[in-house]
Amino acid sequence: MKMESKTQSDNFNLVLDSSDDEAPEEVTFEDSRAQALRSMKQALETARREKELLKEKRRKRQELFQEQKKRKLLPVDVLEEIDSAASKKQKESEDEDFSHGDEGEEDEKTMKRGKKRGRLANSRNLKGNYTVTTVTKEPAASMQQRAAEDFIQSRLYGPGSCRSTNNELLSLQNKTGRNKGAAVQFVKKDWASKEKAKAEKLKKRWIHKQQVSSSC
Amino acid sequence: MGEFKVHRVRFFDYMPSAIRAMAFNSRSERLALARADGAVEVFNFSDNYYQEKVVPGQDGRAVEALCWVGQRLFSAGLNGEITEYDLENLRPKYTMDAYGGPIWTISSNTQGTLLAVGCEDGTVKIFEMLETGIQFQRNLDRQKGRVISLSWHPSGSLIAAGMMDMIRIFDAETGHATHRLLVEKGLGTSNSREVVVWGVVFLSDNTIISGDSAGKVQIWDGLTGTLLHTHLITKWDVLALAVSQDETSLIAGTSEGTVVQFQFLSSTMGQQDKDWVRTRTFKNHSHDVRALVHTDTAVVSGGMDTQLVVRPLLDKVDKNTQESSLRKITFPHKSLVCCAKKAGMLLFQFPDHLEVWRLGDSDGNGKPGDTLPVNRKPEKLIQLNRKGEEHICCSALSPCGGWLAYSTVSSVRLYRLQHDNNNISINKVSKLPKILHSAHQLCFSSDSSKLFASSTNSSVIILSLNQSECKYLHTLKPKSDSRQPIHLLFPSEDGKWLATANTDCEVHVYNLNKLKLHCTVPVYSSCPTAIAIHPTSSNLVTVHADQQMFEYSLVQKEYTDWSRKLQKQGLHPLWLQRDTPITHVTFNPKNPAHIILHDTFMFCIVDQTLPLPEAKAMFHNQMMLRSLPEAERIGQSHAFKICKTFQHLLCVRLLEDHSVVVVERPLLDIQSQLPAPVRQKKFAT
Numbered sequence: 001m002k003m004e005s006k007t008q009s010d011n012f013n014l015v016l017d018s019s020d021d022e023a024p025e026e027v028t029f030e031d032s033r034a035q036a037l038r039s040m041k042q043a044l045e046t047a048r049r050e051k052e053l054l055k056e057k058r059r060k061r062q063e064l065f066q067e068q069k070k071r072k073l074l075p076v077d078v079l080e081e082i083d084s085a086a087s088k089k090q091k092e093s094e095d096e097d098f099s100h101g102d103e104g105e106e107d108e109k110t111m112k113r114g115k116k117r118g119r120l121a122n123s124r125n126l127k128g129n130y131t132v133t134t135v136t137k138e139p140a141a142s143m144q145q146r147a148a149e150d151f152i153q154s155r156l157y158g159p160g161s162c163r164s165t166n167n168e169l170l171s172l173q174n175k176t177g178r179n180k181g182a183a184v185q186f187v188k189k190d191w192a193s194k195e196k197a198k199a200e201k202l203k204k205r206w207i208h209k210q211q212v213s214s215s216c
Numbered sequence: 217m218g219e220f221k222v223h224r225v226r227f228f229d230y231m232p233s234a235i236r237a238m239a240f241n242s243r244s245e246r247l248a249l250a251r252a253d254g255a256v257e258v259f260n261f262s263d264n265y266y267q268e269k270v271v272p273g274q275d276g277r278a279v280e281a282l283c284w285v286g287q288r289l290f291s292a293g294l295n296g297e298i299t300e301y302d303l304e305n306l307r308p309k310y311t312m313d314a315y316g317g318p319i320w321t322i323s324s325n326t327q328g329t330l331l332a333v334g335c336e337d338g339t340v341k342i343f344e345m346l347e348t349g350i351q352f353q354r355n356l357d358r359q360k361g362r363v364i365s366l367s368w369h370p371s372g373s374l375i376a377a378g379m380m381d382m383i384r385i386f387d388a389e390t391g392h393a394t395h396r397l398l399v400e401k402g403l404g405t406s407n408s409r410e411v412v413v414w415g416v417v418f419l420s421d422n423t424i425i426s427g428d429s430a431g432k433v434q435i436w437d438g439l440t441g442t443l444l445h446t447h448l449i450t451k452w453d454v455l456a457l458a459v460s461q462d463e464t465s466l467i468a469g470t471s472e473g474t475v476v477q478f479q480f481l482s483s484t485m486g487q488q489d490k491d492w493v494r495t496r497t498f499k500n501h502s503h504d505v506r507a508l509v510h511t512d513t514a515v516v517s518g519g520m521d522t523q524l525v526v527r528p529l530l531d532k533v534d535k536n537t538q539e540s541s542l543r544k545i546t547f548p549h550k551s552l553v554c555c556a557k558k559a560g561m562l563l564f565q566f567p568d569h570l571e572v573w574r575l576g577d578s579d580g581n582g583k584p585g586d587t588l589p590v591n592r593k594p595e596k597l598i599q600l601n602r603k604g605e606e607h608i609c610c611s612a613l614s615p616c617g618g619w620l621a622y623s624t625v626s627s628v629r630l631y632r633l634q635h636d637n638n639n640i641s642i643n644k645v646s647k648l649p650k651i652l653h654s655a656h657q658l659c660f661s662s663d664s665s666k667l668f669a670s671s672t673n674s675s676v677i678i679l680s681l682n683q684s685e686c687k688y689l690h691t692l693k694p695k696s697d698s699r700q701p702i703h704l705l706f707p708s709e710d711g712k713w714l715a716t717a718n719t720d721c722e723v724h725v726y727n728l729n730k731l732k733l734h735c736t737v738p739v740y741s742s743c744p745t746a747i748a749i750h751p752t753s754s755n756l757v758t759v760h761a762d763q764q765m766f767e768y769s770l771v772q773k774e775y776t777d778w779s780r781k782l783q784k785q786g787l788h789p790l791w792l793q794r795d796t797p798i799t800h801v802t803f804n805p806k807n808p809a810h811i812i813l814h815d816t817f818m819f820c821i822v823d824q825t826l827p828l829p830e831a832k833a834m835f836h837n838q839m840m841l842r843s844l845p846e847a848e849r850i851g852q853s854h855a856f857k858i859c860k861t862f863q864h865l866l867c868v869r870l871l872e873d874h875s876v877v878v879v880e881r882p883l884l885d886i887q888s889q890l891p892a893p894v895r896q897k898k899f900a901t
Contacts, residue, residue, distance in 0.1 A: 141296055142276065148294045148318035148336055148362075149278070155412060155429065155453070156471070156504065157892060162452070164895035166888050169502060172898055184888070191888065 167192065219584055221875035223575050227594060228564045228866060230552060230881050231889055233273075235518030238507040239282040239289070242461060247509060247516060248289050249524065250279035253567055255607065256291060256301060259545075261511065265526060266743050266761035266797060267549035268719045269701070271306050272609040272625060273567060281322045285331065285345060292319035292333050298343070298350065304699045305672055306609070306656055307625040310349060314341055320364045325372040330388075332375060334363030340377055340386060356391040359384060365457075367418040369438075376424050376438070378413030383426055385438060395441035402430030415457030417466065425492070427454030427468050433478065435492050447494055449476045452894050455519075458508040465529075466492065467515050469505030471894050474498065475517050475527075500525040500542065503893050513539075520891055522546070543795055546864075546883065547816055549745065550703065551799055553867035553879050559617025560871055561597070562879070567607040570622060572598040572633070575877065597640050600631070612667075614660035619681060621667060623655040628669065630686055649688035652677055659705040666711075666728075670702035674718045676726070690731045692716075694724045704744060709751035713770060717744040723758055725749075725770055735773050740766065748801035752808050759798040759813060763791060765822075778824050785828050790835040791856065794818075802870050814868040819878070821857045829854035 157163060171183035185191045233251040240247050245262040254273025260266050273279075277299070279291045289301045296318055302309040316335025324331045324345075331343040331350060340356040340363055356375070365378035368388075375386045385395040399411050415427040422438040431450040436443055452471035459466045466478040477496040482489060503520035510516075514528040526543040554563040564571040576594040602608050606624035613620055620631040620642070630645040655669035655677075667679040667686070676692040692714070704717040713734065714726045723737040723744055742760035749756050755776055756768045764787065767779035775783075796816040804810035804821070811822040829835055836858055841849050862868075867879040 144296070144317045144336060145276070145278075145294045148320075160409070162895045163892035165892055166890055168895075169893045170884070170887060176898060184884075188884065188888075 221578075221588070222862075223871075223875060223877045224862065225562065225573075225575070225594070225867075225877060225879040226882070226885075227573065227596075228553065228562075228879050228881060229885075230547075230564070230566070230866065231886060232522040232546070232548075233567075234520045234522055234891075235507050235524060236279060237282045237291075238509045238516065238518060239284050240509040240511055240516070241284040241287070242511065244287065246284075248282050248284065249507070249518065250282050250291060251522075252278065253607065254279055254293070255567070256282070256289070257548075258289075258303065259524070260743065260761075261526075263742050264761040264763075264797070265543055265545060266745065267545070268703070268743065269303060269306055270548065270550065270609070271301055271303075271308070272607040274607060275568075275605040280318075280320055283322045283324050283331070285324045285328045290322060290324075290331065290350075292322040294318040294320075296335075298322065298331075298333060300349070304701065305654075306701055307654070312350065314343075314352075316341055320362060321366045323366040323368055325368045325388075326370050327372055330372070332366050332368065334366045334377060336362045338362060338379075340366065340375065342388070354391060356386045356388075357393050359393065364412055364414060365416045367416045367424075369418045369422070370420040374418065374438070376416050376418045378416035378426060378428075380410045380412060383413055383416055383424065383436070385424070385441070395438070397424070397426075397436050397441050397443070399426065399428050399432075399434065400430075402432070412453070414453060414455050415468070417457050417459045419459065419463050421463075425457065425459070425466060427457045429453040431470070433457075433466075433468050433476070445492065447478070447492075449494070450474070453504075455504055455506050456508040456517075458510040460510040461512060465510060467508055467510050467517075469508045469517055469519065471504045472499075472896065473501035473503055473505060473519070473521070473893070475500070475505055475508065475515055477515070498527055500527060500544070502887065503890055522886070522890070541793075541795070545796075546886075547796075547866060547881070549797055549799060551867055553869075554611060554613045555867065555869040555871070555877055556613045556615050556617040557869060557871045558615045560873075561613060561617045562867075562877065563611060563613035563620065565608055565611045565622070569599055569601045570608065570611055570620070571596055572600075572613065572620065575871075597635065598633070598642055600642070603629075610655060610658050612658040612660055614664035615662055616664040618664060619660060619667070621658050621660075621669075623658055623669070625654055628652050628655050628658075630667070632684055643684070645684065645686050648686055649679065651688055651691070652679065656701040657703060657705045659707060661707045661711055662709050663711060666707075668705055668707060668714060670705055670716065672699075672701075674698050674700060674702050674716070674720075674722070674724075676702065676705070676714065676716055678728075678731075692726045692731070692733070694722065695733060695736070696720075696722060698722055704747050706747050706749060708749040708754065710754075713749050713754065713756075715747050715749055715756055717747050717758070719743060723747060723756070725756060734770065737766075737768050740764070745797040746799055746801045746813070748803065750803055750808070751805065757801050757811055759801055761797050763787065763794060763798070782828060786831065788829045788833070788835045788856065789831060800868065802868075804870065804874075806874060812868070812870060814865055816865055817863055818858050818860045819862070819865065819868045820859070823855050823857065826853055826855040829856060 167184055174181035174184065181187055233253040233255065235249060236252050237250040238247060245260065247259040247261055249257045249259065254277040256271040256279065257267055258269040260268050276295055277293055279293045281292050283290045289303060291299045297311040297313050299311045300309045314333055314335060316337050316339050318336040319333050321334040322331065329345055331345060333341050335341060338359045338361055342353045343350040344353045359379060361380040363377045363379055367376045373388055375388050377384045377386065382399055383397040384393045387394050399413055401411050412429040413426050414429060417425045418438065424436040424438045426434050431448055431452055431454060433447045433449055433454055434443060435445040449468060450470040450472055454468050454470055456469035464480045468476045475498040476494060478492045479495045480490050481493050483491060498515065501517065501519050501521050505517050505519040507518045513530060514526050516526050518524045524545040528540050530540040552565045560575045562573045562575065573594055573596050576590045577592040578588040578590050580588040582588055602624065604624065606626060608622050608624055611622035618633055620633055622629055628648060630648060632643045632645055634641045652669055655671060657670040659668045665681055667681055669677045671677050674694050678689040680687050680689050698718055698720040700718045700720040702716045702718045706715045712728055714728055715723060717723045721739050721741065721743050725734045726732065727734040737756065737758065740760055742762040742764065744758045745761050746759045747756065754770045756770055758766050765782060767776045769776050794815060798813045798815050800814055802812045804812060809824040813820045813822065833854060834840065835856065837852065838857065841853055844852060862878045862880055864881050864883055865878060866881050869877045871877060
């Protein structure tokens with residue numbers, strides 16, 4: 001029995017020798033246990049801390065959301081106004097049925113100085129960019145009508161219809177006609193102002209690029 | 217001729233709507249024309265193509281096809297309804313749902329007893345004509361795929377229906393399909409893209425001719441259902457087909473804007489076997505031709521470029537006469553502009569809104585022909601959107617600029633405008649008399665105290681206007697029993713007379729002090745296009761669609777000496793050859809002998825003190841007169857002074873400060889807003 005243990009420890013030493021030149025440091029059982037416990041504790045703590053952080057983050061976000069929601073909500077008086085206006089509107093339209101004594105202000109007018117006082121029958125502008133609109137139901141007949149219109153549109157102007165633009169057509173007339181002229185966008189000053197502005201911008205950019213490249 | 221300060225107005229963005237369908241009534245020689253916005257117009261081809269009537273459109277009522285049955289006019293549209301029009305009151309008489317989804321085509325048999333409509337759901341529905349309306353009779357066998365085009369055999373026993381990928385022939389008695397003619401797809405197109413048979417024509421010798429989206433015109437034998445000939449005429453679609461009444465000439469309209477003519481000819485002289493031969497191509501449109509009519513003497517075409525083109529087929533005529541020259545009708549024959557001459561304001565009428573503009577101002581002085589600097593720019597004061605779905609049919613602005621009225625087919629609205637320097641307010645006059653429910657024509661008296669509205673049976677309703685209210689005064693009725701609508705109204709400057717003209721060519725003059733008919737001008741065969749009463753001499757000037765001009769004295773109740781002289785000598789041929797009607801007559805308050813007239817291409821001042829031009833005299837002689845010394849000018853000058861500096865005129869008016877307002881609408885501006893044309897390769901471009 002003793003022999004056996006000896007050979008075993010010899011073997012152990014052999015193994016250690018082969019891995020390291022130095023003699024093995026003597027580690028007591030207590031020490032290693034304490035270390036293991038410590039590391040375990042540390043790991044637990046970090047996990048807990050992370051959880052807490054996450055919780056905190058969530059809480060903060062929740063708070064933010066709530067605050068935003070609060071901000072988005074309209075003030076109470078505005079909401080009340082909508083409510084009263086809607087009911088008034090209804091009454092008005094009921095009145096209209098038997099006498100057309102409605103007020104002229106309902107027609108959309110664009111006043112001078114670009115001030116729009118327009119109000120559609122089924123929508124209402126409030127302070128800021130909010131519009132309250134009632135949803136109108138579309139009858140099936142108009143759906144069919146739209147489908148039929150789309151059919152013509154796709155047949156005449158859809159893909160594969162080989163269409164050009166009016167600009168091209170008129171410019172071609174200028175080019176081949178008896179009185180030769182430049183393309184329409186040059187003859188008519190107000191034609192295609194958007195495209196012209198874009199072209200101008202691109203030209204400036206190009207010139208700038210040329211200058212930069214020539215200087216360096 | 218005199219010098220005027222001219223306000224050259226180019227801010228009226230008038231945009232005509234595309235022509236969608238046409239139908240010709242050969243007995244009354246009336247052409248009915250439907251536009252994409254749902255408006256239906258009637259042109260009188262026997263009276264210089266005058267646009268007699270306009271039925272305003274409505275939102276959502278897209279007319280897809282038109283059909284005359286006797287004197288009754290029917291339309292059908294993609295909203296699935298058949299509409300009959302009341303051409304006396306210029307409104308739809310009734311609409312009837314066909315319950316087959318959107319309707320693509322409508323066609324009546326030659327007997328005028330049955331009406332067939334082709335629906336989206338693949339049915340052909342037959343309606344019976346009744347005295348007061350139409351009644352559903354039955355459906356023909358239902359097929360798969362929409363029915364795009366229909367044509368009755370002249371005997372009324374068979375119907376050919378153009379569908380997707382095929383043509384079907386139905387027996388009208390039993391309602392069963394007897395033949396199915398398959399139309400092949402075009403070369404190079406994908407198999408999934410179906411061929412649409414846009415047009416089909418059934419001839420009395422049982423030949424069927426079809427035009428389709430592959431660009432083919434095909435000739436079929438209707439008895440055996442076999443294809444006889446194929447003519448490939450375009451790379452795009454053949455959108456419309458029409459045949460002459462004697463069935464010897466056929467025309468096909470294409471997306472390219474061309475109209476191709478085929479004639480039934482024998483290939484060699486003297487032989488009996490005749491064939492359809494492609495003969496001529498007309499190119500009068502820049503965009504798709506969507507509607508065609510073949511009258512006995514002319515090809516009438518219309519399409520996306522909004523112009524109505526009449527191309528006479530009188531080829532053997534050498535001389536370029538009125539009958540053989542091409543006509544293009546671009547602008548309506550009714551003025552869409554109203555001018556408040558005291559306030560210097562303009563009212564522009566669009567189908568869905570009205571615009572009120574204040575004219576610009578300039579205090580500069582310059583030589584004739586100079587452009588003056590603009591001190592104050594013209595500004596848009598008001599844009600008034602109409603209410604409801606019906607389009608505006610007429611509108612008026614009072615001379616003081618304080619009142620604005622417009623009418624749709626079912627209601628009249630009156631507004632009070634108040635404007636000081638920077639503020640403008642508009643208030644609706646709330647309580648209008650019940651009697652005023654619609655008007656064909658509206659007009660304010662020159663002192664803005666009365667509103668005249670033309671109503672049913674050529675009657676005129678007079679309303680008095682106070683500070684903010686409107687009261688009914690009287691209804692003027694003519695003695696004649698004409699039921700036609702009044703299309704012209706003119707109150708005299710002094711408030712004593714009111715002249716009216718209706719489409720029966722009757723001109724009535726009422727005395728507004730006594731509120732009764734003063735006289736009826738002898739009826740002339742051509743419809744009046746403009747009337748006016750001279751402010752001082754109370755002579756009524758009428759100009760007619762055939763370009764004749766009359767002056768009638770209201771005091772003596774007879775034609776004036778000048779008018780007799782004009783009729784005796786006759787108008788100059790160049791005057792008679794103009795192809796647009798005079799749309800407005802006015803007078804120069806500075807010189808009472810001057811009459812100012814305008815059409816689309818010129819405005820003219822007629823000086824009644826000068827001699828009338830001889831038929832051989834030079835008509836446009838202003839340039840020549842300018843080169844002559846002062847003394848010789850008098851001997852050479854004649855009464856007609858014509859100015860062509862301004863073109864495509866919609867309105868010429870004289871303001872109170874003796875300046876002239878001309879409203880131009882250059883055709884280029886209209887063309888630039890049209891939908892896309894087809895791409896065509898031109899050699900060497």
